[in-house]
Amino acid sequence: MIKFxxxxxxxxMAGAGKTSVGQALAERIxxxxxxxxxxxxxxxxSSLQELLERYGYLKLREIEEKExxxxxxxxxxxxxxGSVVYGSKAMNFLxxxxxxxxxxxxxxxxxxxxxNFSNRGFAKHxxxxxxxxxxxxxELYKKYANFTVSNNAEIDDCVDLIIDRLNQ
Numbered sequence: 252m253i254k255f256x257x258x259x260x261x262x263x264m265a266g267a268g269k270t271s272v273g274q275a276l277a278e279r280i281x282x283x284x285x286x287x288x289x290x291x292x293x294x295x296x297s298s299l300q301e302l303l304e305r306y307g308y309l310k311l312r313e314i315e316e317k318e319x320x321x322x323x324x325x326x327x328x329x330x331x332x333g334s335v336v337y338g339s340k341a342m343n344f345l346x347x348x349x350x351x352x353x354x355x356x357x358x359x360x361x362x363x364x365x366x367n368f369s370n371r372g373f374a375k376h377x378x379x380x381x382x383x384x385x386x387x388x389x390e391l392y393k394k395y396a397n398f399t400v401s402n403n404a405e406i407d408d409c410v411d412l413i414i415d416r417l418n419q
Contacts, residue, residue, distance in 0.1 A: 255280055255417055258349035260329040262336060262392050264385060265373055266366035267354040268402045268409065273330035276410045286330045288372070291318050299332070299372020308334075308374040315374070316341040324348055334374040336391035346395065352413055353396035358385050360403050 259276065261269040270286055277284035291314055292298055303311050316338030319331065329349065335341050345351055358381070368381055375384045393399065398416050402409045 255282075256350040258324045258327045258329065259413070259417070260331060260345045260349040260351045261354055262331050262351060262395060263333065263354035263402075264356060264361060264388060264392075265333045265368065265371060266361040266364050267333075267356040268406065269330040269333075269354055271406050272354060272402060272409045272413070273328045275406050276413060277328040279410055279414070280328075283327045284330070285322060285324065285327050287315065287319055287322070287335065288330075288332050290322070291315060291332070294318060299374075300370050301372075303372045303374060308376060311372065311374045312337050320344055332374070333388065336388060336395055337374075342395050350417065351395055351397045352416075353392040353399040354402045354409070355392070355399050356402050358382065361385075 259282070261273050263269055270288075273286070274284050276282070288299055291302070295302060295314065297305070299311065302314065306314075312334050315332050315335055319335060319338070319341040322329070329345070331345070335345075373384075379387075400409060400412045400416065
């Protein structure tokens with residue numbers, strides 16, 4: 252019998268599949284699923300994009316960190332927002348209370364998935380390109396991850412890889 256960590260957190264770029272993989276993994280191992288983007292939208296009764304437009308990217312990152320720190324996370328799979336890695340308190344919290352999995356995906360794969368960064372509350376400096384954000388965040392994802400899983404195949408294949416790595 253496999254003994255899983257009490258909580259597993261998924262980090263990675265927008266479009267990496269954190270929500271899809273997280274839901275499938277939660278179902279497979281009978282854990283609760285938490286999508287921090289949805290938590291933020293439900294609490295603030297606004298979309299991430301509306302919050303970004305109203306408050307700016309730095310405040311959106313603050314909101315994200317605050318909501319992550321307030322989570323009740325036992326026996327959960329957490330799909331984090333892509334910018335969670337900018338919040339050291341949130342990442343320390345996740346590191347102390349979960350196993351952190353970086354869902355790695357190439358920029359080409361993200362482009363093939365037709366991710367529209369202009370309407371999904373993508374918290375970046377207005378002068379930064381997607382390529383610059385990708386490079387910057389990739390370093391942070393690698394820094395915080397307990398391990399990395401490539402997500403460029405089917406969702407079930409990615410879930411299998413995560414379970415295999417957790418079982419080592």
